[in-house]
Amino acid sequence: MSYDLKPLIYFSAIVTYCFGCAVTTIADNNPLRPNHDSQVQTVVTRNLATLDLPFNLSHGGRFPSMDQSLALTAGFYTLSHSAIGHLWTQINWGRYDTLIEKTLTIISVTLFDLSTVALPLADAWLHEEWHRAVMNHRGISSFNDIYYLDLFAEMIAVSHVDDRDLVRLKQKYPAEQIRLSEAGIEGEQQLVLKLERDNFFSRKNAWHYFLYWLIKLNSLSYVVSGNSTEVDELTDEFNQKEGRNIEVRDFTGHDFTAWVYDLHRPQEAYQKRGIHPSGVGLDRYIKFSDLTSDERIFLRRQARLQWLNLLDPYLIGLKGGRIPTSTPLRFNLSLGHMLTSFGYTIDTHLFLQRGWANLFIVGHRYFNHQRHFSGLEIQLIDYPLNWSNNRLLVTSELGVWTQPKAQSFYTDRASLGGLFALKIYRLLSDRWAVFLGGKIKSVGWVAGDISLDQSLTANIGLAMTR
Numbered sequence: 001m002s003y004d005l006k007p008l009i010y011f012s013a014i015v016t017y018c019f020g021c022a023v024t025t026i027a028d029n030n031p032l033r034p035n036h037d038s039q040v041q042t043v044v045t046r047n048l049a050t051l052d053l054p055f056n057l058s059h060g061g062r063f064p065s066m067d068q069s070l071a072l073t074a075g076f077y078t079l080s081h082s083a084i085g086h087l088w089t090q091i092n093w094g095r096y097d098t099l100i101e102k103t104l105t106i107i108s109v110t111l112f113d114l115s116t117v118a119l120p121l122a123d124a125w126l127h128e129e130w131h132r133a134v135m136n137h138r139g140i141s142s143f144n145d146i147y148y149l150d151l152f153a154e155m156i157a158v159s160h161v162d163d164r165d166l167v168r169l170k171q172k173y174p175a176e177q178i179r180l181s182e183a184g185i186e187g188e189q190q191l192v193l194k195l196e197r198d199n200f201f202s203r204k205n206a207w208h209y210f211l212y213w214l215i216k217l218n219s220l221s222y223v224v225s226g227n228s229t230e231v232d233e234l235t236d237e238f239n240q241k242e243g244r245n246i247e248v249r250d251f252t253g254h255d256f257t258a259w260v261y262d263l264h265r266p267q268e269a270y271q272k273r274g275i276h277p278s279g280v281g282l283d284r285y286i287k288f289s290d291l292t293s294d295e296r297i298f299l300r301r302q303a304r305l306q307w308l309n310l311l312d313p314y315l316i317g318l319k320g321g322r323i324p325t326s327t328p329l330r331f332n333l334s335l336g337h338m339l340t341s342f343g344y345t346i347d348t349h350l351f352l353q354r355g356w357a358n359l360f361i362v363g364h365r366y367f368n369h370q371r372h373f374s375g376l377e378i379q380l381i382d383y384p385l386n387w388s389n390n391r392l393l394v395t396s397e398l399g400v401w402t403q404p405k406a407q408s409f410y411t412d413r414a415s416l417g418g419l420f421a422l423k424i425y426r427l428l429s430d431r432w433a434v435f436l437g438g439k440i441k442s443v444g445w446v447a448g449d450i451s452l453d454q455s456l457t458a459n460i461g462l463a464m465t466r
Contacts, residue, residue: 042382042384042391042393042427042430042465042466043201043202043358043381043382043393043465043466044202044382044393044395044425044433044463044464044465045078045198045202045204045463045464045465045466046071046074046075046078046079046198046463046464047071047425047435047461047462047463047464048068048071048072048075048461048462048463049065049067049068049071049437049459049460049461050460050461050462051459051460051461052064052065052067052068052457052459053457053458053459054457055133055136055137055450055457058136058137058139059136059138059139060139062133062136062137064129064133065133065450066129066130066133066187066448066449066450067448067459069125069126069129069130069133069187070126070187070190070191070194070448072121072126073121073122073123073125073126073191074191074194074195074198076121076122077113077122077191077195077206077208077211078195078198078204078206078208080112080116081109081112081206081207081208081211082204082206084105084108084109084112084207085101085105085109085205085206085207087108088100088101088104088105088108089101105207106207106210109207109210109211110210113210113211113214114214117214118146118150118151118153118156119146119149119151120146120147123188123191123211123214123215123218124146124156125144125146126187126188126191127184127185127187127188128144128145128146128156128158128184129144129187130183130184130186130187131158131180131183131184131251131252132144132158133183133450134176134179134180134183134450135158135161135165135169135180135251137176137450137451138165138168138169138173138176139165140161140162140165140166140169141160141161141162141165142158142159142160142161142251143158143159143160144158145157145158145159154238155234155238155250157248157249157250157251158250158251159247159248159249159250159251160247161249161251162246163246163281163282163284166251166270166282166284167269167270167271167282169270170262170269170270171269171270173452174262174266174267175266175341175342175406175407175408175452176341176452177262177266177270178259178262178263178266178341178342178409179340179341179445179452180251180252181252181255181256181258181259181262182255182256182259182338182339182340182341184255185219185222185223185255185338185339186338186339186447186448187448188215188218188219189215189219189309189336189338189447190447190448191215192211192212192215192216192312193336193349195208195211195212196208196212196312196314196332196334196351197351197360197381199314199319200319200320200330200332200351200353201351201353201358201360201381201382202466208314209314209315209317212312212314212315213315216309216310216312216315219306219309220303220306220307220309220310222255222256223256223299223302223303223306224303224306225254225256226254226255226256226257226260226288226299226303227288227296227299227300227303228288229288229289231254231257231287231288232287232288232289234254235253235254235285235287236277238250238253238285239276239277239278239283239285240277242278243278244278244279244280244281246280246281249276249281249284250284250285251284252284252285252286253284253285253286254285254286256299256302256339257286257287257288257290257291257299258285258286259339260291260295260298260299260302261286261290261291261295263298263342263343263409264292264294264295264298264409266408266409270282273286302337302339302344305337305344305346306337308335308336308337308346309335309336309337311334311335312334312335312336313332313333313334314332314334318332319332320332320351327354327355328354329352329353329354330351330352330353330354331350331351331352331353332350332351333348333349333350333351334348334349335347335348335349336348336349338447340366340445341407341445341452342366342368342403342404342407342408342409342445343366343367343368343369343404343409344366344367345364345365345366345367345375346364346365346367347362347363347364347365348362348363349361349362350362350363356383356384357380357383358380358381358382358383359378359379359380359381360378360379360381361376361377361378361379362376362377362378363375363376364376364377364401366401366402366403366404368404368408368409368410368411369409369410370404370410370411370412371412373401373402373403373404373414374401374402375399375400375401375402375403376399376400376401377397377398377399377419377446378397378398378399379395379396379397380394380395380396380397381395382394382395382425383395383396390426390427391426391427392424392425392426392427393424393425393427393433393465394422394423394424394425395422395423395424395425395437396420396421396422396423397419397420397421397422397439398418398419398420399418399419399420399446400416400417400418401416401417401418401444402414402415402416402417403415403417403444403445407443407444407445407452415443415444416442417441417442417443417444418441418442418444419439419440419441419442419444419446419449420439420440421437421438421439421440422437422438422439423435423436423437423438423459424436424437425463425465427465430465430466431464431465431466432462432463432464432465433462433463433464433465434460434461434462434463435459435460435461435462435463436458436459436460437458437459437460438456438457438458438459439455439456439457439458440455440456441454441455441456441457442454
């Protein structure tokens with residue numbers, strides 16, 4: 001569920017945007033048109049897995065997967081923002097051409113992002129689809145209320161969920177029940193990272209800055225709001241409004257009161273939530289008053305840690321540094337905080353580009369109730385190869401970590417895990433490619449990977465290049 005925090009989000013984002021993004025972007029001497037380096041390099045700008053296995057064929061067929069919804073939303077914003085920016089470059093504004101182009105682009109993109117946030121393919125849609133993906137993974141049917149196109153709804157629900165399915169999920173897969181509540185914000189944070197990676201490695205200048213602020217401040221505000229009695233008032237209001245109609249109820253209510261509740265009570269039966277105030281069905285929504293003192297303290301800690309997501313140079317238009325060597329090295333660095341199925345992680349994101357080598361490195365510091373754990377993921381992105389007269393781009397990923405055994409919040413025992421992924425693009429032209437990819441992963445939580453168990457996945461799809 002996404003509560004209506006728009007007034008706070010809009011005010012905070014606009015103020016910060018005016019102070020940071022607008023000033024720095026207008027002052028930037030680089031035009032909004034793409035920067036073409038003297039070294040021509042083909043890179044993937046957008047891709048979509050037309051078939052993501054086994055997800056798309058499981059439980060009678062499920063769509064979209066986490067990867068598919070992320071690709072659709074990233075493509076939606078990249079195409080829209082680029083088109084808006086291109087529109088204003090078609091007019092000759094005379095002496096102040098660059099300044100006027102940038103100013104109009106900033107205003108247009110900001111209005112576009114605000115007016116479309118609750119439409120299909122946009123940010124709120126992605127948030128709800130990642131909740132749905134966790135349920136789809138276990139064959140639980142649901143509906144994304146974004147499709148009702150109610151732009152002024154008090155909240156956006158994932159509805160048409162059966163109580164019995166939620167009981168089964170908590171009983172058989174308690175870690176996935178916890179992950180279910182945080183999956184929406186996880187998807188939004190992965191969207192920001194994907195757009196930043198695309199802009200950095202492909203040298204694109206799509207103006208995403210306001211969207212970054214909107215998503216990060218929205219996430220921060222949503223986590224903060226879980227530590228308020230206002231949650232109880234809103235929950236009572238929704239319970240009364242929904243009445244005896246189980247189908248219209250959201251799957252969880254406030255995401256983060258539910259997340260911290262189940263995180264601390266993994267063995268508690270879902271039925272312990274009690275009967276819905278109407279007398280029909282289970283009482284799914286967790287109030288602030290339902291939380292213990294320890295749970296409230298832990299949730300407040302997560303709210304404070306969310307501020308780490310603002311330690312991101314892209315928020316103020318800084319696209320990274322450059323070390324002048326024989327082959328220049330470009331770099332950027334950001335920090336992040338994410339909720340997980342066992343607690344949370346504090347991440348360091350390092351962007352590196354030198355010659356043909358595009359590297360994205362993430363250092364993880366995982367935390368549960370007892371201790372911390374460590375992990376490292378390295379991606380080599382769009383490395384060019386020629387094989388039997390075929391022009392190829394190769395993206396590979398290697399990850400290794402220690403995480404809490406059985407994804408438990410309370411254990412001090414570590415479990416060693418890792419992943420390896422490979423995706424090969426065959427260029428069909430200067431603009432299009434097809435790809436085939438696969439990933440093997442051990443037990444563990446990985447952002448954007450639907451499975452907490454051992455898994456073997458494959459995908460095939462289309463990509464745009466430049």
